Amino acid sequence: MKAIYKRELRAYFNSMTGWIFVAALTVFIGIYFTANNLINGYTYFSYTLSGTLIVFMALVPVLTMRSLAEERHSKTDQLLLTSPATLTGVVLGKYFAMLTVLAAPVLLACLCPLIIRMNGTAHFKADYASLLVYFLLAAVEIALGMLVSALTESQVIAAVGTFCLLLALYLWDGLVGLLPTSAIGSLAGIFVVLVFVCLLLNALSGSWKLAGGTLVLGTAVILGFYIKKSSTFADLLPKALGSFSLLDAFNSFATDHVFDIPGLLLYLSLIALLVFLTIQVLQKRRWN
């Protein structure tokens, strides 16, 4: 793992990618910091951070696109996967290298609350907690980008795919708001979700019997609940999907200044899940 981590980090800073990521993020944080905190005199740095979140949509794909797609394209994955290193080690080495690149501008941003303090009131607890969650949110996005990169051998597809998924995550609250809130609407929505899960199951297991069985059983359970007590279904789907909103947790840190432990746990578990899925994607390729 250490060897891969070192190589990846060196590769990021030997090429433009690492420098561009660090420079662009620093510049954007700097612009918002200057405008909000220095010129307009707003005392919360967390407000500035929430303004720069949108930049990740462009920068994260740049960082993650080559991570695994390039290895596969140039067949260097044969070296890594036939070495004594474990697959988990390979993926984590790459992931930690990307986190290190991310950490550089975030550490620079840690100076900003100190600068605010020098000029008057500062809110260290709120700001540094926000910086932590800012880092974690970006870490989730990087894990997502790495997963997409593992799925393809084309860097372009990896970048575009990551961009689209991040876009969907940023628009999540708005999209969920469009969903129907009536009980019958939720029922239809949940059925659609079930069908998707079964299709995924079919693709992963290759057994249509398992997928079909799950579909029939799931439909029966949903219908049973619906007939018994249809009122619980009202608003169910938007609520369920809304709880996956990534920005909610960040906003409760950055705008409400609340230390949102469930939100923090959501980020950490998403990171674990995405890294796990990346390992599984690579593992499955051996068996294709």
Next chain:
Amino acid sequence: MVEVQNLVKRYGNRSAVDHLSFTVEDGQIFGFLGPNGAGKSTTMNIMTGYLAATEGTVLIDGHDVCEEPEAARRCIGYLPEQPPLYPDMTVLEYLQFCAELKQIPKAEQENQIGQAVSMTHLEDQTRRLIRNLSKGFRQRVGLAQAILGFPKVIILDEPTVGLDPRQVVEIRELIHSLAKEHTVILSSHILSEIQAVCDKVLIIRKGKFVTCDTPDALEGKLSANDRLELLAKGTREAAESVLKTVEGITSHTLTDVTPDTVRIKVGTDGDRREALFYAFAQARCPLLELRSRMASLEDVFLDLTDEDDGVAARAAALLTSGEETPAADGEKNVPSEKAADETSLPDPVPAGPTDEQAPDIAPEKEDTVE
């Protein structure tokens, strides 16, 4: 020791490797031979743990590749078909990375890298970016990577592709020197290369095991001294009358007649070379050439891997029956008739050491008896 048992790899309905079993002893140079697409690379990828087999097991030095992947891979150095190089690193950086990846103790790393570099003659290239290296040098960097750490088993997938003839000879010497302490498994679709370096050859065809033996034994099984070809100075009539006086000549065919020479294919029972020599000498028709038309490994290979299933099956049957089945009973009954006919055609290109670089099967070398 490497043991492969009943290996199967299926992609949908197509079998890339089909119930393949073989054993490689310690210290052997073991060659995989087969035409393109025969399943050589797939087998190597499974042996190194890059791909998983649909069925079957691979034991590297007693470690199952699937059950104990880390322990098994520690025993392997692998050069895939396309050397796995990072173009943004220098040769030295790359080898340092590989040494760390292979978990070579820090204290030994420098020494090991130095040895690998000198064995592959890369001393002058260590500071260069891999991006700027030529194909031959890249191949050697890949090779240096594979031998780094001096694992017990070194697996090389077409190690000499893209090298010039001099480099090919160097690589062969390197393989020979490695074989003193390591097991080397290499693949090729170039026959002469396998013949030159390997102790044992495995021929595979469409993913299936065809035969596994030493190159000499394979040749021996299909060769016989009872098919001769001669070139004599003299007229056609004179030559034919001389042949009639020699005992044990079962058949003869004229292949090439010029005003003062004749080329004749002769079928005999037993070794009649001396008798032929004296008979022609007495008749004052000097023999310019006399050679036994051996089935070389080339013929074996061509037949065994023929697209036509029938030809391949007949050749394989001949191999298993071994020497008990004399090959010649008149030209037309020879089972490897197709190959025999090919060898009798005049060689379009003279055989020589440089032909070993030919992209496909190099021309025939026949044993000449003066």
